[in-house]
Amino acid sequence: MKSISGILQTFSFQNYMKIISGKSEIVYLISKVIEKYERESGEVIMKNSNRKNYEPIAKMLSEISNRLPLTHEELGHTKYDIDYNPKNLEYPFRKYDITGNQIKDAFFNQIVSKPRSFLVDACYIYVYGKGRKAFEINPSDEFLIQKETSEPNVGLEAETTVSRSHKRTTLQYYILCFLFAAITISLVYFFLQWRSAQRKINEISSDLKILPYKATQVEIDSLEGVWLCYTGSPQARVSDPNRYHMVVSNVVDIKYKDGYFVFTRYGASFIHDGYMQFESPWLVSVHSYVRNKEGKIESPRHSLLKLDDQDRYKSVISASWNFDVGDKNSIIGIREVYIKLGKGGNIEEVLNTLENARCKCKIIKWKNNNKEQVFELRNVLLEDLKDARLSDLLNEESILLRIPADSIIMADSFRNKY
Numbered sequence: 001m002k003s004i005s006g007i008l009q010t011f012s013f014q015n016y017m018k019i020i021s022g023k024s025e026i027v028y029l030i031s032k033v034i035e036k037y038e039r040e041s042g043e044v045i046m047k048n049s050n051r052k053n054y055e056p057i058a059k060m061l062s063e064i065s066n067r068l069p070l071t072h073e074e075l076g077h078t079k080y081d082i083d084y085n086p087k088n089l090e091y092p093f094r095k096y097d098i099t100g101n102q103i104k105d106a107f108f109n110q111i112v113s114k115p116r117s118f119l120v121d122a123c124y125i126y127v128y129g130k131g132r133k134a135f136e137i138n139p140s141d142e143f144l145i146q147k148e149t150s151e152p153n154v155g156l157e158a159e160t161t162v163s164r165s166h167k168r169t170t171l172q173y174y175i176l177c178f179l180f181a182a183i184t185i186s187l188v189y190f191f192l193q194w195r196s197a198q199r200k201i202n203e204i205s206s207d208l209k210i211l212p213y214k215a216t217q218v219e220i221d222s223l224e225g226v227w228l229c230y231t232g233s234p235q236a237r238v239s240d241p242n243r244y245h246m247v248v249s250n251v252v253d254i255k256y257k258d259g260y261f262v263f264t265r266y267g268a269s270f271i272h273d274g275y276m277q278f279e280s281p282w283l284v285s286v287h288s289y290v291r292n293k294e295g296k297i298e299s300p301r302h303s304l305l306k307l308d309d310q311d312r313y314k315s316v317i318s319a320s321w322n323f324d325v326g327d328k329n330s331i332i333g334i335r336e337v338y339i340k341l342g343k344g345g346n347i348e349e350v351l352n353t354l355e356n357a358r359c360k361c362k363i364i365k366w367k368n369n370n371k372e373q374v375f376e377l378r379n380v381l382l383e384d385l386k387d388a389r390l391s392d393l394l395n396e397e398s399i400l401l402r403i404p405a406d407s408i409i410m411a412d413s414f415r416n417k418y
Contacts, residue, residue, distance in 0.1 A: 018146035019136050023106075026115040028143060029123035030107040033057060036127060047108060054103035058092075061103075065096040065122040077121040077131020098122065211259050215278040220256050222307050223276065223284060225343035226366055227252040229265065229316075231336045232394040234379045236322035236401065245382045247394050251364045251375050252338070253347045263288070266349065266364050268377040269323065272301070282308035286316070299323070305338065313389055314338040333400030337393050344368050 019025070034045050037057055046053040069082040083095035092099050096118045106112040106119070121131045128135055139145050204210065215223075234246035254263040254276065265272035265288060274288030286303035303318035316336040321329055345368025350356065355363055361378035382391040 017136055017139055019132070019139065019144050020146050022115075023110055023113050025144065026106045026112060026120060026123070027110055029120065029127065030057075030103060032127045032141075033061065033123050034107075049104065049108060051100040051104045053100070054107070055100035058098045058100045058103050061119070061122040061126060062091055062094070062097045064125050065098055065118045066094055068096060068118055068121060071125075072131070075125055075129075075131045076134025076137075077125070078117050078133065080118060209279075211277055213278045213280050214259065219278060219282060219307065221343075223261060223278075224254050224256045226341045226345070226347070226368075227254065228339045228341060228375075229336055230339075230385075230390055230394060231318075231320070231334055232382075232396075232398050233320055233322055233332065233334050235396055236330070236332050236334075236399050237324045238322075238328050239325050245391075245395065246379050247382050247385065247390070248379045249375070249377055251347065251366070251377065264347070266347070266362065266377060268362055268379055270299075274301075276305075282306060286318075299329075303336065312339060313393065314340075315393060331402045333402075335393060335398035337390060341366070341373070342368060 020028075034047070034057060037060065038044055041056075043056065045057065066083070068077065068080045071077070072079040080096065085094060091097055098119055102112075102116075102119065106115055117132075124130060124132050124135050128140055135144070229250040229252050230247055231250065232247050234240065234248055235243050237243050237246075240246070248268050250268075250272075251266045252263055253266075254261050259277075261276040263274055263276060265274065271291045272288040273291050274286065276284050276286050279285050284305040284307060286301075286305055288301045288303075290298040292298050299321050301318055301320045303316050303320075305314060305316045307314065314337065316338055318334050318336050320332055320334050320336075322332050323329060345366055348365045348367065350363035350365060353363075359376050359378070361376045364375045364377060366373045366375070382394060385391070
């Protein structure tokens with residue numbers, strides 16, 4: 001029985017049919033190899049840019065390509081030199097090995113216009129059982145036959161390129177449609193969420209009268225800054241037998257922020273955080289609460305402050321607390337006095353120093369324009385302030401109890417005895 005090589009020698013050159021070559025040929029051949037491999041092995045090759053996915057195909061074809069120096073007569077392909085492999089190299093370092101990266105470049109990226117001949121022959125042998133030369137004599141796949149009316153390798157390759165380009169364009173079209181639909185749905189969803197939230201904010205702002213009045217720059221300048229705040233709330237502490245005529249000073253740092261004001265109020269025992277807003281010309285509402293780690297509202301305080309008079313002492317009416325111990329902590333009404341010190345600079349709380357131990361108080365430093373003022377915050381007697389105006393404004397008559405009771409505010413007999 002004659003070998004395929006012998007049969008080839010009996011045919012003249014005219015018996016050969018022209019076969020497509022180059023990129024179109026190798027792309028088609030590898031696609032047929034993958035199709036057959038998946039059908040016979042039951043495995044699915046992920047056809048993407050990951051070269052690892054193509055390694056099973058590459059190893060299988062390498063078994064064929066490394067036998068090519070011995071099979072040219074039997075299978076009818078180009079004759080290849082024998083690789084004696086003196087170093088006993090293994091895949092993928094042998095002369096005729098095919099790598100997953102080569103498969104990926106030829107099939108997925110389609111950047112190989114002149115594929116290696118042993119790769120082409122290995123594909124023909126795996127798919128059609130014979131090499132490329134034998135296939136040209138008796139082709140069994142019309143796709144690989146070069147059309148006579150076209151220039152060699154041009155017509156079919158162009159047709160294949162157009163077909164693939166059309167498929168790619170169609171895929172891109174559907175991807176763009178999908179992305180457009182997804183983006184549109186997302187925009188509509190976020191717009192509806194935003195409109196709902198905006199409607200809710202407008203409703204809350206209307207119901208709670210948030211920022212009902214837009215303050216003028218003069219009003220903003222009059223409120224923003226550093227203030228001293230005196231309060232007589234210690235006078236209502238039942239647990240403190242020395243509460244008579246007791247007053248405490250606070251340092252309040254007020255900053256303007258987008259139509260409203262935020263502030264920190266440093267007291268002898270507590271730090272208060274809060275906000276202020278102008279309700280109407282020169283009328284300010286003050287909301288504060290004791291600072292805590294949980295961020296919860298603790299001991300809320302509400303106040304009303306008028307700024308339109310020229311008096312340096314700004315009297316404020318507040319719903320506050322006596323900050324007594326446990327159940328004795330009661331809501332009270334008090335008068336407070338605000339005195340503005342200035343504007344700008346930085347507030348610093350001094351902690352755990354010898355100064356704190358010496359004064360047994362909270363120390364606040366205000367640094368402004370290379371100057372520094374120090375405030376020692378503690379409960380003191382009104383008389384020790386040496387300010388008759390403060391004494392008149394913050395005496396025991398400035399306290400309003402939630403429920404009237406005797407012996408809470410000290411009477412004249414207690415006062416005289418003290």
